[in-house]
Amino acid sequence: MSQVEGRRPVELLLQVNGLTTYFFMKDATVRAVDGVTFNLGTGETYGIVGESGSGKSMTLKSILRLVPPPGKIIGGNIEYGGLDLLALSPAQMRLIRGREIGMIFQEPMTALNPVLSIKQQIMESLDTEGMSYQEKLARAVELLKLVGVPSAERRLEEYPHQFSGGMRQRAMIAITLARQPKILMADEPTTALDVTVQDQILKLIAGLKDSLGMSVILVTHDLGVVAQMCDRVAVMYAGKIVETADTLSLFSSPRHPYTIGLMGSLPHGRERGTKLRPIKGFPPDLTSLPEGCSFAPRCEFATVECREACPSATEVAPGHMASCYHTARLVEFKGIIEHADEEGGS
Amino acid sequence: MGRPESEPQKQTTLTVRSTIPFWKRSLALNIGVIILSLVFLVGFFPGVLARCNPNSHNPDLALQGPSRDHPLGTDNYGRDMLSRIAWGTRVDLQIGIIGMMVPFITGSTIGVLAGYYGGWIDQVLMRVVDVVVAFPFIVLVIAIVAVLGPGIFNLYLAISLVGWVAFARLIRGEVLVVKNLDYINAARALGYSDARIIMRHVLPNVLGSSVVFAATDVVSCMLAGASMSFLGLGVQPPIPEWGALISDGRVFMTSAWWMAALPGVALAITGTGFSLLGDGLADLLRTKGR
Numbered sequence: 001m002s003q004v005e006g007r008r009p010v011e012l013l014l015q016v017n018g019l020t021t022y023f024f025m026k027d028a029t030v031r032a033v034d035g036v037t038f039n040l041g042t043g044e045t046y047g048i049v050g051e052s053g054s055g056k057s058m059t060l061k062s063i064l065r066l067v068p069p070p071g072k073i074i075g076g077n078i079e080y081g082g083l084d085l086l087a088l089s090p091a092q093m094r095l096i097r098g099r100e101i102g103m104i105f106q107e108p109m110t111a112l113n114p115v116l117s118i119k120q121q122i123m124e125s126l127d128t129e130g131m132s133y134q135e136k137l138a139r140a141v142e143l144l145k146l147v148g149v150p151s152a153e154r155r156l157e158e159y160p161h162q163f164s165g166g167m168r169q170r171a172m173i174a175i176t177l178a179r180q181p182k183i184l185m186a187d188e189p190t191t192a193l194d195v196t197v198q199d200q201i202l203k204l205i206a207g208l209k210d211s212l213g214m215s216v217i218l219v220t221h222d223l224g225v226v227a228q229m230c231d232r233v234a235v236m237y238a239g240k241i242v243e244t245a246d247t248l249s250l251f252s253s254p255r256h257p258y259t260i261g262l263m264g265s266l267p268h269g270r271e272r273g274t275k276l277r278p279i280k281g282f283p284p285d286l287t288s289l290p291e292g293c294s295f296a297p298r299c300e301f302a303t304v305e306c307r308e309a310c311p312s313a314t315e316v317a318p319g320h321m322a323s324c325y326h327t328a329r330l331v332e333f334k335g336i337i338e339h340a341d342e343e344g345g346s
Numbered sequence: 347m348g349r350p351e352s353e354p355q356k357q358t359t360l361t362v363r364s365t366i367p368f369w370k371r372s373l374a375l376n377i378g379v380i381i382l383s384l385v386f387l388v389g390f391f392p393g394v395l396a397r398c399n400p401n402s403h404n405p406d407l408a409l410q411g412p413s414r415d416h417p418l419g420t421d422n423y424g425r426d427m428l429s430r431i432a433w434g435t436r437v438d439l440q441i442g443i444i445g446m447m448v449p450f451i452t453g454s455t456i457g458v459l460a461g462y463y464g465g466w467i468d469q470v471l472m473r474v475v476d477v478v479v480a481f482p483f484i485v486l487v488i489a490i491v492a493v494l495g496p497g498i499f500n501l502y503l504a505i506s507l508v509g510w511v512a513f514a515r516l517i518r519g520e521v522l523v524v525k526n527l528d529y530i531n532a533a534r535a536l537g538y539s540d541a542r543i544i545m546r547h548v549l550p551n552v553l554g555s556s557v558v559f560a561a562t563d564v565v566s567c568m569l570a571g572a573s574m575s576f577l578g579l580g581v582q583p584p585i586p587e588w589g590a591l592i593s594d595g596r597v598f599m600t601s602a603w604w605m606a607a608l609p610g611v612a613l614a615i616t617g618t619g620f621s622l623l624g625d626g627l628a629d630l631l632r633t634k635g636r
C-alpha cells in the first residue's frame with residue numbers, strides 16, 4: 001500500500017481553490033460544489049468520499065469544466081501546470097481534457113460508444129501525429145494488453161456489447177490512457193462492478209499509476225476502496241469538504257462527526273456482534289441548506305454554535321483539516337461511543 | 347456484468363448470436379427488398395417492360411382495353427399504358443428519393459445542431475419547426491408551388507422546404523437522449539472536438555430511427571409528387587408520371603378504367619415496398635438492441 005511510504009515531499013500538480021458550482025434551476029439553486037479546496041501531488045492518489053449527492057462527481061466534472069447545464073462554475077480557481085483552468089478558452093480547455101487530465105466513469109456499460117469497435121475507439125483516442133495505421137494498431141494492442149484484456153489482438157475487433165462489465169472498464173481505461181494523461185480522475189470506477197472484478201480494476205489502476213507515473217483522483221462512496229488505494233482523502237458532505245487528511249490519520253483519528261458516522265456505519269471484519277451505527281436522518285436538501293453547519297441537523301455533537309455559523313476548516317494535526325467546532329472534544333466523544341458499543345455488543 | 351473474465355466459451359455464444367445473417371431476421375425487409383428491386387429495375391431499365399415509345403401517339407388505337415399488344419391498354423391518344431407506367435417509374439422514384447434525401451440531410455443537420463447545442467439555437471429552430479408542422483404537409487407544398495410556379499424543380503424545392511421538419515424533430519429528440527449518455531461525456535472528457543463528437547459519436551447512434559422514417563417518407567414524397575402532378579402543378583405533360591397519368595385517366599374513368607386505376611396500382615405497389623423496407627429496418631434496429 002502506498003500510504004505505508006508515508007507523506008513524502010510532493011510537488012503539487014493540481015490545486016483546486018474554493019471551487020464553487022451551483023445549479024440554477026427555475027425555482028431553486030442547488031449548491032452542488034460549495035467552496036472545495038484541495039491539492040494533488042505528483043504521483044499521489046487522492047480520494048474523495050461522500051454519500052450520493054455530496055458533490056464529489058460534480059467536483060471532477062467541474063475540474064474538466066464539463067458541468068452540464070443548468071450547472072455553472074461560479075467561483076474559485078483550478079491551477080494546473082501554471083494555468084488557471086477556469087480562465088482558459090474553450091479551445092485551450094479541450095487540449096487539457098484527455099491529454100492532461102483523463103477521466104473514467106462509473107458505468108462501464110454505457111461509457112463506450114455501442115456502434116464503434118473497441119479498436120476504433122482506442123485508435124481514435126491516440127494522438128495521431130505522424131503515426132501510421134500500423135503503428136497506431138500496434139499501440140492499441142499494447143494498450144489493451146496493458147489493461148489486462150486477454151487475447152487483445154482478437155478482442156480489439158469486438159464491439160462493447162461483446163465485453164463484460166469488467167472488460168469494458170478496462171477498455172475504457174485503455175481509451176483514456178491512449179491520450180497519456182498526467183492525472184487520471186476515476187468517478188466511482190468500480191461501483192457498477194462485481195466485488196471480485198472491483199478488486200482487479202482497483203489493482204489495475206494502482207499498478208498503472210505507478211508504472212506510468214500518473215496521479216489519480218479517486219471518487220468513491222466506499223471507505224474500503226479509500227483505505228486500499230489512497231494516500232490522502234477528502235470527505236465531502238453537502239458540497240463541502242468537511243475533513244481531509246492522509247488516509248492513515250483519517251482512519252485512526254477522524255476529527256469530524258460525519259467521518260466518524262461514516263466509519264460507524266461500516267462493518268468491521270473483526271468486531272463480530274457489534275451493531276452498525278447508521279447516521280441518523282437523511283442527506284440534506286441542497287436547495288435549502290441550513291444556516292451554519294450543513295451536518296448539524298444530523299449531528300450527535302451539534303451545539304447552538306453549529307446551527308448559527310458554518311465552521312471553517314481548522315488544522316487539527318499537520319496536514320489534517322476538519323471543519324468542525326468540536327474537533328478537540330470529538331476524540332473524547334469517539335472513545336465514549338466505542339466504549340458504549342463494546343458494552344452494548346457484549 | 348461481472349462475468350469471470352477471459353472465458354472463451356461465453357464469447358463463442360455471443361459471436362454466434364451476432365452472426366445471424368441479416369436476411370433471416372426480418373420477413374418484412376425481405377419482401378420489401380424484393381418488391382423494390384423489381385421497381386428499381388423497371389425504373390433504371392423501363393425497356394424491360396415498355397415495348398413502345400411512351401410518348402408516341404396512335405389515334406387509331408385510342409382507349410383500347412388490355413390486349414396482347416398492349417397488356418395494360420392504351421390511353422386517349424393511343425399511347426401504350428404499360429410503357430407509360432414503366433417510364434413513369436423512373437420519374438416517381440426520382441421524386442420520392444430526391445424529395446426524401448434533401449430534407450433528410452438538411453433536417454438531420456438542423457436537428458443535430460439544435461439538439462446538441464441547445465440554448466437559443468434550439469429555441470429558434472424548434473419554433474420554426476412548430477410553424478411548419480402546424481400546416482398539413484400537402485397544403486404547404488401546394489402553396490409553395492403555387493407561389494413559385496409549376497414544374498419539377500419547384501416541386502423538389504417545395505417538398506424540401508416542408509419535409510425537413512419531420513427529420514429535424516425526430517433527430518433532435520434522439521440527440522437529447524444520446525448527448526447525456528456516458529459515452530458522450532467520456533468523449534468530451536477525452537478532449538474531442540464538438541465536430542468529431544457529433545459526426546462520430548452522436549450521429550451514428552441517432553440515425554437509426556430517421557433511416558426507418560426515411561423509407562416511409564419516400565412514399566409520402568412520391569404521393570405528394572403524384573398529387574401535385576394530378577393537380578397540374580408538378581410534372582408537366584407529356585412526361586409520364588403516375589399522378590399525371592391518374593389525372594389524365596380520371597375523365598375516362600367510366601369508359602377506360604385502366605387509364606386511372608393501373609398507375610394507381612403501380613404507386614400502391616411501390617409504396618408497399620418502401621413501407622415494408624421501413625418496417626424491416628425497424629425490426630433490424632430492434633433486434634440490434636442487445
